[in-house]
Amino acid sequence: MPLTSAVRAFRRDPAVMVAVVALWALLATFVVYPLATLLVRVFIDKGAFSASGLISVITDRHQIVAFWNSLLLAAIVGVGGTLIGFLFAFTATRARLPRWLLTVVDASVLLPLVSPPFTTAIAMIFSFGPRGLITYELLGLKGVTVYGLASTAFSEILTYFPIAYLTLKPLLAGIDSNVEGMAHSLGAARWRVFRTVTLPLTVPGLANAFLLLFAASLADFATPLILAGNQFPVLPTQAYLQITGLFDLRGGAALSFVLLFPALAVFLLQRYWVSRRFYVTVTGKGAGQAPFDSVSPGMRALLLAACALIALVIVYFYALLAYASLVKALGADHTLTLAHYRVIFTEGLKAIRDTLIIAGLAMPLGGIYGILLGYLVTRHSFAGRRTMELTSMVNYALPGTIVGIAYLIAFNDPPIELTGTALLIVACYVFRYGPTGIRATVALLQQIDRSLEEASTGLGAGSGTTFRRVTLPLIVPAFFAGLGVVFIRSMTAISATIFLVSISWTLITVKILENMTELALGPAAAFSVLVVAIVFIVIALIGRLLRAFRSPGVGQVTSLLGG
Amino acid sequence: MAPTVNDGRTIGLRVDGVSKRYVHRVKGAVYAARDVRLDVAPGEFVTLLGPSGCGKTTTLRMIAGFEKPDGGRIRFGGDDVTELPANRRDIGFVFQNYALFPHLSVRENVAYGLEVRGLSAAEIARRVADVLELVGLAGYEHQFSAQLSGGEQQRVALARAIVIRPRVLLFDEPLSNLDARLRVQMRTEIRELQRRLAITTVYVTHDQEEAMAVSDRIAVMNRGSIVQEGSAEDLYYRPASEFVATFIGRVNLLAGRVLSADRSGASVSVLGATLRAGAGSGPWAAGSAVKLVLRPEAIELRRAGETPIAATVESRAFLGEKAEYQLRCGGERLQAVRYESAANAHPAGATVSIAIPEDTIVLLPAEAS
Numbered sequence: 001m002p003l004t005s006a007v008r009a010f011r012r013d014p015a016v017m018v019a020v021v022a023l024w025a026l027l028a029t030f031v032v033y034p035l036a037t038l039l040v041r042v043f044i045d046k047g048a049f050s051a052s053g054l055i056s057v058i059t060d061r062h063q064i065v066a067f068w069n070s071l072l073l074a075a076i077v078g079v080g081g082t083l084i085g086f087l088f089a090f091t092a093t094r095a096r097l098p099r100w101l102l103t104v105v106d107a108s109v110l111l112p113l114v115s116p117p118f119t120t121a122i123a124m125i126f127s128f129g130p131r132g133l134i135t136y137e138l139l140g141l142k143g144v145t146v147y148g149l150a151s152t153a154f155s156e157i158l159t160y161f162p163i164a165y166l167t168l169k170p171l172l173a174g175i176d177s178n179v180e181g182m183a184h185s186l187g188a189a190r191w192r193v194f195r196t197v198t199l200p201l202t203v204p205g206l207a208n209a210f211l212l213l214f215a216a217s218l219a220d221f222a223t224p225l226i227l228a229g230n231q232f233p234v235l236p237t238q239a240y241l242q243i244t245g246l247f248d249l250r251g252g253a254a255l256s257f258v259l260l261f262p263a264l265a266v267f268l269l270q271r272y273w274v275s276r277r278f279y280v281t282v283t284g285k286g287a288g289q290a291p292f293d294s295v296s297p298g299m300r301a302l303l304l305a306a307c308a309l310i311a312l313v314i315v316y317f318y319a320l321l322a323y324a325s326l327v328k329a330l331g332a333d334h335t336l337t338l339a340h341y342r343v344i345f346t347e348g349l350k351a352i353r354d355t356l357i358i359a360g361l362a363m364p365l366g367g368i369y370g371i372l373l374g375y376l377v378t379r380h381s382f383a384g385r386r387t388m389e390l391t392s393m394v395n396y397a398l399p400g401t402i403v404g405i406a407y408l409i410a411f412n413d414p415p416i417e418l419t420g421t422a423l424l425i426v427a428c429y430v431f432r433y434g435p436t437g438i439r440a441t442v443a444l445l446q447q448i449d450r451s452l453e454e455a456s457t458g459l460g461a462g463s464g465t466t467f468r469r470v471t472l473p474l475i476v477p478a479f480f481a482g483l484g485v486v487f488i489r490s491m492t493a494i495s496a497t498i499f500l501v502s503i504s505w506t507l508i509t510v511k512i513l514e515n516m517t518e519l520a521l522g523p524a525a526a527f528s529v530l531v532v533a534i535v536f537i538v539i540a541l542i543g544r545l546l547r548a549f550r551s552p553g554v555g556q557v558t559s560l561l562g563g
Numbered sequence: 564m565a566p567t568v569n570d571g572r573t574i575g576l577r578v579d580g581v582s583k584r585y586v587h588r589v590k591g592a593v594y595a596a597r598d599v600r601l602d603v604a605p606g607e608f609v610t611l612l613g614p615s616g617c618g619k620t621t622t623l624r625m626i627a628g629f630e631k632p633d634g635g636r637i638r639f640g641g642d643d644v645t646e647l648p649a650n651r652r653d654i655g656f657v658f659q660n661y662a663l664f665p666h667l668s669v670r671e672n673v674a675y676g677l678e679v680r681g682l683s684a685a686e687i688a689r690r691v692a693d694v695l696e697l698v699g700l701a702g703y704e705h706q707f708s709a710q711l712s713g714g715e716q717q718r719v720a721l722a723r724a725i726v727i728r729p730r731v732l733l734f735d736e737p738l739s740n741l742d743a744r745l746r747v748q749m750r751t752e753i754r755e756l757q758r759r760l761a762i763t764t765v766y767v768t769h770d771q772e773e774a775m776a777v778s779d780r781i782a783v784m785n786r787g788s789i790v791q792e793g794s795a796e797d798l799y800y801r802p803a804s805e806f807v808a809t810f811i812g813r814v815n816l817l818a819g820r821v822l823s824a825d826r827s828g829a830s831v832s833v834l835g836a837t838l839r840a841g842a843g844s845g846p847w848a849a850g851s852a853v854k855l856v857l858r859p860e861a862i863e864l865r866r867a868g869e870t871p872i873a874a875t876v877e878s879r880a881f882l883g884e885k886a887e888y889q890l891r892c893g894g895e896r897l898q899a900v901r902y903e904s905a906a907n908a909h910p911a912g913a914t915v916s917i918a919i920p921e922d923t924i925v926l927l928p929a930e931a932s
Contacts, residue, residue, distance in 0.1 A: 013648070024581040451662035454629050458656040459676030459727060466650075469675070473666040 014382050015464040016153055023373055024384075027391050030431045034410035035394065038402070041253045041409050067258060068235040070218055073153055073234060074262075078210040079219035080157040085164020085209055086202070091303040092165075093172040094294050108311040111160045111318060114535040116492040118222040119528045120155045122516065123317035125226070126330055126525075133320065133331065147229025155223050158314060160216045164209035169426075172198075173204040180294055190296055196353040198294065213269040218263055220397030221495035222509075226516055235259045236401040236495065243405065243499065253409060256402040267397040311532050318532070325525035340522035341530075344511075348527065351511040358422055358505070358535075359411035360492035366486030370437020371479045375471060377438075378445045379453065389438075395428075396435035400495025403432060408499040420502035428496050433489040437482020444478045445471075477546060484542045488535050523553060574640060575605035575763030576626065576731050581635030583621050595621040598635070603780075605640075606761035608754070609792075612774040613784035614810070619767045620735055622784070626765060627733050628652050639730045641676040650679075652731075655724030655762070659736040661716045663708035669695070669719050670704035676727040694726040697756070714745045720872045721753065725760060732757065734766040738773060750777050771811050775799075783807050799858075805930055815857040815897050818929065821847045829926060831855060834893040836872045852929035861923035862899035864888065864909055870916040876909050880897040892917065 040053055057063050091097070092105055112120065125135045128146040180193050188196065221236040228234060235255060268452035295303065324330040328337050344352065375380075377389040395403050407428055411418040418424040452474070456466040472479075494509040501510050508527050515524035578601040589595045596618040603609045611619035624630040626637055628649030644652050647897070664672050670691055677687045695701050698718040708716055715735065724732060739747045754777045757764050768774050774781050777796040782792040783806075791803045794810075802808035805816060819833035824847040831838050833855055840855065847853065850878050851867045867873065874892035886908065890897040899917075900906075 449660060449662065451658045451660060452664060454627075454649070455658060455662040455664070455723070456658065456675065456679075457629070458627060458652075458654050458733075459679060459723065460653070461648050461675070461679045462648075462650050465679060470664055 013380075013463050015462065016376065016382070018377060019372060020382050020388075023376070023388065025371075026369075026431075027388065028426050029416065031391055032392050033416075034403070034406035035398075037410040038253050038257065038406040041250055042257045045250075053250050054254045054257065057251060057259060058383075062233065063235075063238060063255065063258075066235050066238045066255075068542060069149075070234040070236075070259070071262060073149065073156070073224070073232075074214045074217040076149075076153045077156045077160060078214040080153065081161040081213040082164045082206055082209045084157065084161040085166075086168050086206065087214075087303065088161070088165045088307055088310075089168035089172050091307050092169055095300045095303050096295070097304075105307060105311065107315050109165050111314055111532075112159045113162045114488050114492070114532065114539065115159075115318075116222070116512060116528055116531050117159060117220060117494060117513065118226050118516070119228040119321060119532070120158050120317055121223045122324075122512075122521070122524060122528060123320050124151055124155050126320050126324055126521070127317075140227055145229075147227055147231065149228070149232050152216045152227040152232065153223050155227055156217050156220055158310075158317070159220075159223065160213050163212050163216060167209045167212060168202065168205050171202060175201050189284065190294055190299075193294060196263050208270060211266050215266045215270070215397070215399075218259070218266070219401065219495060221399075221401055221498070222513070225513070239401050239405065243408075249409060252405050256399075256405045259399055260402055262400070263397065263399050267393075271393075303477075313558070321525050322529050325522060325529045327522075329450060329522065330435075330525075332351040341436035343523045344526050344530065348508075348511055348523065351506050351508050351527075352530070354422070354505050355491060355508045358425050358429070358507070359487050361422070362433075362434075362490045363483050363487040365426065366430040366434040367437055367483035369434040370482035370486075371441045371472070371475055373434075374438040374441025374478065375445065375467065375475070378442050379450070379471070392431075392438055393435050395432045400432070400497075403428065404496035404499035407496070419500075420504055422505045425497050425500050425505060428500060429486060429490045429493070433486045433493075433494060434482065437478060440478035440481040441475050444475050447472050477480065480542050480546050484539060487538055491535055492530050567722070573605055574602055574638065575607060576603040576640075576765065577601070577638040578622065578626060578638075579636040579638065581622065581625055581632045581637060583618075583625060583630060584633050594618075594787040596625065596632075599784075599787075599789055601765075601789060601792070603763055603765060605763055606872050608757055608764045608766065608777060608779045610766040610774040610778040610781045611767060611784055611789075612768060612771060612781050612810075615769060617784040618787040619769075619784045621787075623733055623735055623765060625769045627654050627656050651726070653729050655727060655729035655732045657717075657720050657724050657732075657734045657737045659739055661708070661720040661740075662805055663716055663719055663723075664704070665708055667707075668704065669700065669706050669708075669711070670720055672708070673723045673726055676723065679885050680727065684775075690726055694722045697725075698722045698752075713741050714749060717741065717749055718752075721756070725756070725762065729762060732762040732764040734764070734768075736768055738767075738768070739770075746773070748777075753777060775811075783810060785810075794816065802856060802925060802927070803858075805854060805927060808925070808927065813859050813898065815855075815859065815895075817855040817857060817895060819853050819855050819926075821849055821851050821853055823849050828921065831924075831926065834872055834895060836893075838919060839921045839925060840926050841922050847926065854927040856925040856927060857897070858923060859898045859900040859917060860885070860902075861919060862890075862897060863918040863920070864899065864901060864903075865916045865918055867914045870918045872919075874915050874917050874918050876911050876913045876915060878911050879909065881908075890915075890917070 043049055091456035125146055180197050224234045227235045239252045242248045242255055293444055325340050326336055327334045373392055377385050411424055452470055453466050456470045501507055508531055512524045512527045578599055581599045583596040584592055584594055584675045599622050613619045625632045636643055663870055673691045674687050698721055700718050738749055781798055785806050785824040791807045798811045808814050815832050819831040822832050828841050829847045831840055874890040875893050877889040880887045885900055885902050888899040
């Protein structure tokens with residue numbers, strides 16, 4: 001029976017069936033298969049089931065410490081980042097900022113999001129290291145050590161709080177100001193309105209932001225690698241060292257498997273618990289009425305000052321990075337020079353070229369993958385539809401370390417031998433970051449009435465034509481959002497792909513890390529500046545394209561990096 | 564050979580015992596449509612009328628092919644289209660929200676179905692120009708839907724549906740987003756256009772006045788089934804159930820008991836008097852409980868004592884060409900509508916007597932409540 005119904009479905013809609021089968025084949029190859037191989041590697045030894053590898057990891061005192069360290073760091077980053085994100089979001093939506101100031105806020109928040117993950121870490125070392133601009137030059141302190149929990153947490157909070165900002169801002173903006181005004185008119189003072197109305201309505205968003213930040217920190221590999229030092233080992237770096245330092249693939253796999261549990265727990269909590277508890281529907285539209293004057297002038301000044309301080313730290317970090325790339329040796333010799341750029345454009349040229357080729361390939365593929373899968377799972381019913389959506393989210397939700405190790409193990413041997421190829425890195429990016437496009441597509445499609453597609457079908461168009469001529473033009477913004485994210489992450493990511501680079505194909509981010517370990521801080525800074533510059537140019541181009549494509553009535557994606 | 568309906572007409576559309584089930588979270592399996600049967604003659608305009616949730620839209624969407632029935636067949640002319648997807652049924656569908664493609668201009672919206680059919684550019688241009696002329700939108704070719712008024716959007720949706728010369732034209736509450744005045748104007752336009760093009764049409768609405776204004780025939784639906792079909796007059800003057808009687812027009816429903824009955828009619832005890840009613844759907848057994856359907860305009864007001872049924876005027880509302888009365892009569896409240904001169908008005912508090920002509924009363928079996 002299922003076979004005949006499948007045949008009938010194929011006859012009714014061959015295009016959809018072909019796409020579904022093709023997507024399942026890809027998901028099976030690049031999501032299910034690597035993860036399965038990872039599990040096999042952890043639990044099967046010499047053809048028999050054995051938990052010994054896992055047990056030796058989870059009983060190792062050093063690794064237990066790393067596990068709790070990871071959770072502690074993630075919790076601190078979750079709380080800190082959510083607080084700062086809320087501060088920015090509340091200020092942006094409630095403090096009646098002039099337009100230009102809002103742009104400044106948005107830009108300073110965007111900066112950490114589009115940078116390689118360890119730019120703040122590098123800037124931390126420049127500022128607070130043994131020869132740091134602040135610790136050594138300014139305060140004259142000697143023998144200061146920057147490594148450890150505090151600096152790692154600080155750096156990660158600055159890097160990831162924009163995620164909280166982007167989650168909370170539409171939520172706060174979406175609260176009907178009449179509700180706050182009503183509470184005010186019933187006699188509640190501003191602070192009471194905030195405490196009894198605004199804050200409770202934001203609680204699910206806060207929980208959501210916390211979990212997202214928790215997951216981001218849990219998965220972060222680059223920051224602790226540079227800043228945590230020996231005193232504060234965390235799981236992702238331990239797994240990396242196990243593999244690259246000790247060549248112990250099985251041990252690395254076991255460590256990443258341990259990391260899987262908190263990551264999975266957070267993902268499920270976020271998806272099935274928090275996301276169902278939203279009171280405020282985010283429509284992207286403002287409430288329309290005159291906003292409730294929820295912030296007193298004094299409070300407004302305070303909020304602005306706090307935001308300005310944080311924005312200043314960010315701007316200072318990036319300025320410092322740019323400066324470091326232009327002087328001989330920051331902290332020692334401040335003579336202006338282009339030597340570092342000469343280095344990256346000669347010795348580093350291959351990495352730049354490889355990265356651009358890989359990002360250039362991953363971008364369109366990831367964009368197409370995102371809208372195709374997003375469209376199919378929202379607009380067509382077929383067996384396994386929800387499973388497909390969930391499967392597509394797996395590589396996105398898992399820490400990059402796990403994905404990287406899984407890919408390394410899976411594609412090292414036949415039947416699918418891809419180690420060392422650009423294809424492997426491209427596939428990793430497509431299936432890891434393409435899901436942003438899926439989410440954007442799903443969100444946009446939910447705002448587009450189904451009758452539009454039915455109108456097309458009624459007029460005689462098949463599903464292929466309907467998709468191409470009606471749906472696609474309407475979800476173009478989601479397509480570009482997907483493109484943008486895949487490109488940005490292809491330029492900046494390291495946690496998964498550090499396991500996948502080879503002599504033939506390498507990446508800028510990996511080069512930066514190499515420079516850092518060789519203490520070639522100048523070229524590292526120059527590379528970072530280059531990446532930020534390229535990413536900003538591409539974002540600007542995509543923004544322009546989006547405007548060109550925006551015809552009347554077509555929905556908008558609130559932010560390039562939202563969702 | 565196209566199949567024929569009972570009276571020998573050929574068939575434009577046949578809905579043959581179609582059902583649609585869905586699973587409700589609380590109620591379990593629910594029928595959205597249950598064994599729906601409907602024949603529409605070629606060029607006929609049939610309206611599915613009913614309250615929300617009665618299954619009319621589900622039925623329409625099954626005719627279109629947007630929903631697949633769980634049972635039953637759908638035929639266009641002699642062809643069974645049940646298994647055909649919507650894009651191969653040659654339908655014109657007008658949505659409640661118009662569903663105009665927001666990224667396409669008026670011309671592109673209307674040309675869409677023709678392009679899908681692979682017509683030549685010249686032919687498309689000609690037909691688009693013709694149909695825009697027909698719906699009064701010549702000159703709007705390059706506008707986008709966001710720039711159009713509700714009525715104009717409605718016309719574009721209509722043009723887009725008819726330009727492909729569909730076998731069946733389907734409307735899903737097309738006027739509900741328009742203001743009252745425009746609604747009346749558009750329904751006249753739709754009706755005239757449909758007559759001119761002679762397209763077999765099914766129209767869904769919950770507005771009985773709209774249904775009566777546009778349709779050749781109305782099928783009243785309730786709880787997933789068609790409960791009665793016929794002309795507007797049939798439904799109004801000869802309702803087959805309390806539901807139809809109360810849904811179409813205003814009505815006084817009175818409980819009565821049959822005293823005696825013969826071929827030509829029945830004598831009914833009601834309002835403390837004996838009224839004579841036409842046979843209707845009888846025969847009626849003496850002593851059986853019945854419901855009397857009295858339309859407000861059928862109740863005649865006389866001076867007190869002229870008839871055996873006395874009533875008190877509780878209120879009178881003057882509405883221009885007519886007046887509405889609330890009457891109290893033997894413990895029942897009655898509403899009456901009179902077209903009367905001021906001289907014949909009965910003020911509130913007045914005692915009157917009422918007369919009800921025999922042929923205006925419809926008897927229904929009393930339903931178990």
